[in-house]
Amino acid sequence: MIQEIQNLFGPVYGWILAMGIAVSLSCAVLGSFLVVRKMSLIGDAISHAVLPGLAIAFLFSGSRATIPMLLGAIAMGMTTSFLIEFVSQKSFIKKDAATGIVFTSLFAIGVILISLFADKIDLDQECVLYGEITFIPLEPHFYLGNLDLGPYPFVIMSGVCLVVVLVVILFYKELVLTSFDPALALSLGVPVTFIHYLLMGLVSTTIVSAFESVGAILVVAMLIAPAATAYLLTNRFSKMLLLASLFAVLNTFFGLYFAIRLDASVAGGIAVAGFAFFLLAFLFSPSQGLVSRAIKRA
Amino acid sequence: MPRLRLKTLKADNSMLSILAVKIGEITETFFLEQIVRFLRFEDPSLVTSLFGCVLLGAVLSLLGSFMVLRKMSLMGDTLGHAVLPGICVAFMLTGQKALLSTFAGAMISGLLGVLLIGWIVRYSRIKPDAALGMILSSFFGLGIVFLTMIQKTGTGNASGLDKFLFGQAAALSRSDVTALAVVTLICLFLVLVFYKELKLASFDPHFAAVLGLPVGLLQTLLMILTTVAVVASIQAVGVVLVSAMLIIPPATALLFVKRVSSMLILAIFLGMISGFFGAFLSFLGPSLPTGPFMVVCAAFFFGLAFLFAPAHGIAVVFFKRRARRSRTIRENILKSIYHFFEGKNFAEERVTLEDLAAFRSETVLEIKKSVKSLVGKKWVQKEGDWIAFTQGGKDLAVQLVRRHRLWELFLVKEAMLPADHVHADAEELEHILPESVMRELEDSLKHAKFDPHGKPIPS
Amino acid sequence: MILKNFPPIELHDVTVSYHRRPVLWNVDLKIPEGKLIGVIGPNGAGKSTLIKAIMGLLPLSSGWIQVYGKSAKEQRGILGYVPQKESVDWDFPVTVKDVVMMGRYGKIGLIKRASKQDRRIVGACLEKLGISSFADRQISQLSGGQQQRVFLARALAQESEIYLMDEPFVGVDAATESAIILLLKELKNQGKTVLVVNHDLQTAQSYYDDILMLNMRVVVFGPTRQVMTTEWLHKTYGGRLKILTDAAAAVENAQG
Structure with a gap:
């Protein structure tokens, strides 16, 4: 067992662990905002709806180059978020139904595009949807001068993670205020719509960058699970962010460990680890836990 | 040697990754011939999958209507994902894809997921959206873990579990369609029997409970039926598109109708049409997927309704x-x-x-x-x-002036607005006010003869 | 910026609609400076709508609103807002202090952090409302009255010239009620203008300098003693609304 844990930090799994942590961290930070904004499912929606964006980007650029892919995905993420608002405002369809309509339709269009142009679009559908972190190419490495920064996917994901953290630090105040009381934010002159789309843009970017590693559905687990767990454990948003990040690291570590032991999907393992921590918090959180409260009452 | 292990898994995966659902591949001929072939309904495998698509469009739309009405549209999506671990466990235990064990496994894990969502929302401060997302993704994650473990055993392809995401309508066997037909009939029957109870429980669960209706039981019944329908449909269209068929046709119907019964009928009709055209379109060319075409059809109808629904369509x-x-x-x-x-x-x-x-x-x-x-x-x-x-023109002009002056008088006399403020308002309302309001106005103004500016009110 | 030649709030021929249905018709108002004003009227009379329209949170169908001679947008810095308590999620993981600090965000500006001065002001506002001892508590752990005090402290932290309060007395205990009254009086003594939506006619009678009676339009606006008569109350709360409501429905129908 000790040997296996050491393996996790070794040359092969070390990068996978680092990659997983970069993905989970970005997700956990953004997910914390989604959870308190009651928008958890927008992650699910965007992660499916970017498929046509990827397909179109691929058709135009003819390759899986990172920049067109990212642009296509961000554009599609914004479109999704806009369409959901549009449909729910211009008709009496509720927001959750609007979400379901928009993302499933876009997803279907994506699948059709890919199969129509199957010979031109070399997108591995299974990969986009399931993802497998152990398949990410570890070679070549990215060098900054002589400095070895690690494999390309890792460098990109770390970059995304850095941008996410930076934006959140810069706009922390505004993000929290618009989440808590958008009316007050509007009356104080905070650009509420801009902040909303900024967040959506970050979520889309993160989701697309994470596709290869974890896939469209399990990225939702990474967005929600650490944030929801942290939400049960603290009363301050700043602490919630830190705790969510901590759980992101723990989930990745345990998820990877058990996935290797069981010879199973790593992303799945991370999702299950996240759920396990959530259940623990749900039952035993000092202030919120089901069991703790029952004991207090007894 | 971990890399080696991964290589074999990759090879396995890419075999699965050939995009599903190609009814068109059954027969490859020219476009027009394909249409003729389709319309003759001679090809038995085509007829089977066509029946399957139409049936699943109907049953999903029927059950989805209640979800949309109860503002739980995404419950179907969650349910669809949450059944995966159950299906996998059933396969692992029995070693084959038997209908009954698959349904049992799906049912258990689906209902467990629903139950957990209920608990999380009731006993913690987690909001429903996060609870749904939580269960959806973590159950699915668990399913993926099991799935990857099954694939290692070499029986993975036999399980048909790889069709979970995209489905394969062409792979629907006669017995699958029969099962789907039975499920549809049962659902239809139960909804008809419990129609008014389901309607009330969806509209106002608290009131229904006060009346002594077994609301919890009805909800469980609905969840069980939905789980069964979802499991029966997943292998044809895949999990994401199952949620689409649960939401889009009912939401479209909702834009047109005001009554639950007509909503159900219209939703079923739309679901069936989408199923039909989905099968038709995917038949037209090689390697065209059925499920996505069904959904795009459904979405197309929704778009039409969104634009042109008589009451609120934006166009x-x-x-x-x-x-x-x-x-x-x-x-x-x-x-x-x-x-x-x-x-x-x-x-x-x-x-x-x-x-x-x-x-x-x-x-x-x-x-x-x-x-x-x-x-x-x-x-x-x-x-x-x-x-x-003309006579008609004169009558209309008199009406307009009468409305204008009565409204001005009302605003000044009864709403106590200054006389110089009321003109603009009256300019708008003279074109709008219906006769019923005019009668009310005349009564409350005691059939006054002059407006606030001293001009006579014609009649 | 305060332009002394202008009234704190002026509405000219303002009509506001929700989903194309007019809820306030042709409102003309000049709110005098330094007064405590109660807004009363039946449910659906457009009281909250009036407040939100002044805050610039709702689009106007017609007319204009000025705050000290300028648009609300330009005058954000001098408008303090106490929304209805239900308008936010009280499970949100923020502490009392965090929420009160939000009142300073307009002054702090985008991206910048809170200064020592901001913290001192927040501390003072907490003190004034008697909630310093809960400063680090999460807001769901407060009673209804305490939650209302948090909102008031937050508005106070905005250091505004004009305060608009939407039903601050709903669901509060007697102690909070008298704390709010005290605060209102103090604001008035400092020369601030305060507009309070009030549900309870009993309290309205004794607290306010002026009363604005609203029922889809301004029924009457004047000194409390003059307008708190059975006749005006009857005009505000009794009948006649039906025609306006029917007309509003007709407008909504006509516009689809």
Whole structure:
């Protein structure tokens, strides 16, 4: 067992662990905002709806180059978020139904595009949807001068993670205020719509960058699970962010460990680890836990 | 040697990754021939999958209607994902994809997921959206873990579990379709039997509980039925598109109708049509997937409804407003003619284009155009250079002026607004107020004869 | 910026609609400076709508609103807002202090952090409302009255010239009620203008300098003693609304 844990930090799994942590961290930070904004499912929606964006980007650029892919995905993420608002405002369809309509339709269009142009679009559908972190190419490495920064996917994901953290630090105040009381934010002159789309843009970017590693559905687990767990454990948003990040690291570590032991999907393992921590918090959180409260009452 | 292990898994995966659902591949001929072939319904495997698509469109739309009504649209999506670990465990235990064990496994894990969502929302401060997302993704994650473990055993392909995400309508066997038909009939039967209970429990669960209806039981029944329908459909269209069929046709129906019963019927109809066209379109070319075409059809109908639904379609609203604007302009000119006559104490009820243009401070050319449209409406008639009301036009003008002046009087007398404020408001409402409100106005104003500016109110 | 030649709030011929249905008709108002004003009227009379329209949170169908001679947008810095308590999620993981600090965000500006001065002001506002001892508590752990005090402290932290409060007395205990009254009086003594939507006619009678009676339009606006008569109350709360409501429905229908 000790040997296996050491393996996790070794040359092969070390990068996978680092990659997983970069993905989970970005997700956990953004997910914390989604959870308190009651928008958890927008992650699910965007992660499916970017498929046509990827397909179109691929058709135009003819390759899986990172920049067109990212642009296509961000554009599609914004479109999704806009369409959901549009449909729910211009008709009496509720927001959750609007979400379901928009993302499933876009997803279907994506699948059709890919199969129509199957010979031109070399997108591995299974990969986009399931993802497998152990398949990410570890070679070549990215060098900054002589400095070895690690494999390309890792460098990109770390970059995304850095941008996410930076934006959140810069706009922390505004993000929290618009989440808590958008009316007050509007009356104080905070650009509420801009902040909303900024967040959506970050979520889309993160989701697309994470596709290869974890896939469209399990990225939702990474967005929600650490944030929801942290939400049960603290009363301050700043602490919630830190705790969510901590759980992101723990989930990745345990998820990877058990996935290797069981010879199973790593992303799945991370999702299950996240759920396990959530259940623990749900039952035993000092202030919120089901069991703790029952004991207090007894 | 971990890399080696991964390589074999990759090879396995890419075999699965050939995009599913290619009814078209059953037969490959030319486009038009394909259409003819399709419409003859001779190809038995085509007929089977066509039946399957239409049936699943119907049953998913039926059950999805209740979810949409209860504002739990995404419950179906969650349910669809949450059944995966159950299906995998059933496969691991029995070693085969048997209908009964698959249903049992799916049912257990699906219902467990629903139960957990309920608990999380009730016993913690987690909101429903996060609880749904939580269960959806973590159950699915667990399923993926099991799935990857099954694939290692080498029986993975036999399990058919790889069709979970995209489905494969062409792979529907006769017995699958029979099962789907049975499920549809059972659902239809139970919904008919418990129709009014389900309706009330969806609309107002608290009131239903007060009436002594077993709300919890009804909800469980609905969840069980939905789980069964979802499991029966997943291998044809895949999990994401199952949620689409649960939401889109009912939401489309909701844009048209006001009653639950008509919503159900319309939703089922839309679901079936989408199923039919989905199968048809994917038949037209090689390697075209059925499920996504079904969903795109459903989405197309939704788009049409969103634009053109009689009451609230946005295009309908747009055209209504435009029509109202041009009517308002016409009516204003009609009113001007009345005012012109009134200024002359109705001594002579006709006016020249030049005088009317001067009266309205417009050019003769503009007035000429407007009067033409009034003539077209048969509100006025032209006798040489003179313009005069027709009987209908005169009645309408009197109505407009009456509405205008009554509303002004109401605002001043009863709403206590200053007299110089009421004109703009009356300008708008004179084109809108229905006769019923006019009666109320007259009654409350005791059939007054003059407006706040001292002008007579015609009748 | 305060332009002394202008009234704190002026509405001219303002009509506000929700989903195209007019809820306030042709409102003309000039709110005098330094007064405590109660807004009363039946449910659906447009009281909250009036407040939100002044805050610039709702689009106007017609007319204009000025705050000290300028638009609300330009005058954000001098408008303090106390929304209805239900308008936010009280499970949100923020502490009392965090929420009160939000009142300073307009002054702090985008991206920048709170200064020592901001913290001192927040501390003072907490003190004034008697909630310093809960400063680090999460807001769901407060009673209804305490939650209302948090909102008031937050508005106070905005250091505004004009305060608009939407039903601050709903669901509060007697102690909070008298704390709010005290605060209102103090604001008035400092020369601030305060507009309070009030449900309870009893309290309205004794607290306010002026009363604005609203029922889809301004029924009457004047000194409390003059307008708190059975006749005006009857005009505000009794009948007559039906025609306005029917007309509003007709407008909504006509516009689809």
